[in-house]
Amino acid sequence: MRIEPFQLERWMTTYEMDARWDIAESGIFPLSTREIIALLPPEERASALDRILDLRLGYSEARGSEELRSLIAATYRETSPDEVLVTTGAIEANFLLFNELLSPGDRVVIVDPAYQQLQSVARAIGCDVALWSLRAQDGFRFDLDELRRLATPGTRMIVLNTPHNPTGAMLNDEDLREVYAIAEKLDAWVLSDEAYRWLDLPGQPPLAPPMRDIGPRAISTGTFSKPFGLPGLRTGWLVAPEEIVRRCWGLRDYVSLSPGKLNDALAVIAFEQRDQIVARTREIVAENLPVAARWFAENADIVSWTPPRGGLLGLMRYGLDIPSLQLANRLAEEYGVMLAPGSAFGYEGHLRIGIGNSPDVFAEGLRQTARCLRELERAGAPIEASSMARASA
Numbered sequence: 001m002r003i004e005p006f007q008l009e010r011w012m013t014t015y016e017m018d019a020r021w022d023i024a025e026s027g028i029f030p031l032s033t034r035e036i037i038a039l040l041p042p043e044e045r046a047s048a049l050d051r052i053l054d055l056r057l058g059y060s061e062a063r064g065s066e067e068l069r070s071l072i073a074a075t076y077r078e079t080s081p082d083e084v085l086v087t088t089g090a091i092e093a094n095f096l097l098f099n100e101l102l103s104p105g106d107r108v109v110i111v112d113p114a115y116q117q118l119q120s121v122a123r124a125i126g127c128d129v130a131l132w133s134l135r136a137q138d139g140f141r142f143d144l145d146e147l148r149r150l151a152t153p154g155t156r157m158i159v160l161n162t163p164h165n166p167t168g169a170m171l172n173d174e175d176l177r178e179v180y181a182i183a184e185k186l187d188a189w190v191l192s193d194e195a196y197r198w199l200d201l202p203g204q205p206p207l208a209p210p211m212r213d214i215g216p217r218a219i220s221t222g223t224f225s226k227p228f229g230l231p232g233l234r235t236g237w238l239v240a241p242e243e244i245v246r247r248c249w250g251l252r253d254y255v256s257l258s259p260g261k262l263n264d265a266l267a268v269i270a271f272e273q274r275d276q277i278v279a280r281t282r283e284i285v286a287e288n289l290p291v292a293a294r295w296f297a298e299n300a301d302i303v304s305w306t307p308p309r310g311g312l313l314g315l316m317r318y319g320l321d322i323p324s325l326q327l328a329n330r331l332a333e334e335y336g337v338m339l340a341p342g343s344a345f346g347y348e349g350h351l352r353i354g355i356g357n358s359p360d361v362f363a364e365g366l367r368q369t370a371r372c373l374r375e376l377e378r379a380g381a382p383i384e385a386s387s388m389a390r391a392s393a
């Protein structure tokens with residue numbers, strides 16, 4: 001397979017180990033193993049730790065342990081553990097599904113902008129990719145009329161991501177059902193990347209139930225990376241009809257074979273303590289969102305955004321005439337701040353901001369960002385007054 005470079009990942013790996021204020025991160029401030037164990041009732045901690053330390057690190061059950069698959073299955077409607085495949089992150093889940101379900105020439109409608117994998121893998125397979133656009137001027141809304149126009153007869157798959165990376169848009173239950181109805185009529189699959197599941201935001205509507213719950217043509221993917229703050233576990237999943245799970249498992253034999261055994265065991269504890277982890281996530285976000293709101297208000301002459309409705313990400317528009325990659329590099333190299341370049345999503349004039357890092361890092365990252373933008377402004381970088389007016393309209 002020939003595949004285009006993953007622009008965001010290439011950029012992130014350049015700076016993520018050194019940046020002091022990483023507010024580009026798409027996840028939540030991560031948990032340590034000690035913190036995972038500490039989620040358990042005090043009387044259970046010592047034995048849980050012993051179980052982890054004594055675990056024989058042989059190969060694990062290839063599909064993911066029955067225990068983990070059962071826990072995941074229980075969060076979907078009438079789903080058995082055999083309809084779940086534990087994968088190396090949601091990224092592997094998506095990759096397996098694209099490769100099992102799509103062939104060269106197939107028409108696929110994919111949300112845009114997007115986590116690049118969702119578009120690039122389909123393109124590398126040779127699919128006819130139609131982009132379903134979320135636009136800044138519409139407040140980053142999923143436009144179902146546009147989907148109806150794009151999903152022409154012969155469409156094999158509709159790919160969405162809700163809550164959405166990078167805009168924070170999301171589909172409600174009614175919208176998801178409508179997307180499903182459109183796909184069902186065409187005998188197409190719906191792949192819903194739900195990496196940001198459980199990440200409702202204060203003051204915003206609750207998240208819709210997962211796509212998979214709607215019907216047999218729906219497939220959901222999920223992960224421990226975002227809602228749980230455990231990207232280092234490299235553990236995700238797909239939930240699909242059993243036959244699809246079996247096919248993806250067969251392909252996975254050639255890719256990563258099985259989940260890491262230690263990761264699977266820690267994932268079980270984290271999943272069982274999900275409510276506590278999600279509460280921690282909500283606390284972090286509840287602290288960061290008002291800081292962001294104040295910062296955008298104070299700097300409204302130079303930056304604007306549509307606050308995320310779900311998940312952990314938003315796109316920030318800046319009113320300086322400087323390419324986003326150049327600005328992001330400058331922020332990282334001279335100010336120690338990571339904000340991802342919008343160009344990695346085909347969104348020039350924007351930076352992607354994550355609201356999940358620890359509140360002290362988040363607040364300082366924003367302060368440093370304002371310092372950089374003001375210095376650029378003083379140095380004479382032209383301000384795009386008309387575009388700022390448009391963005392904040």
Ligand SMILES: Cc1ncc(COP(=O)(O)O)c(C=O)c1O
Nearest residue numbers: 089090091115165195223225236
């Ligand atoms: C929408 C989306 N899907 C999938 C992934 C991959 O996540 P994971 O760490 O579970 O592989 C990401 C990571 O940023 C993402 O934003």
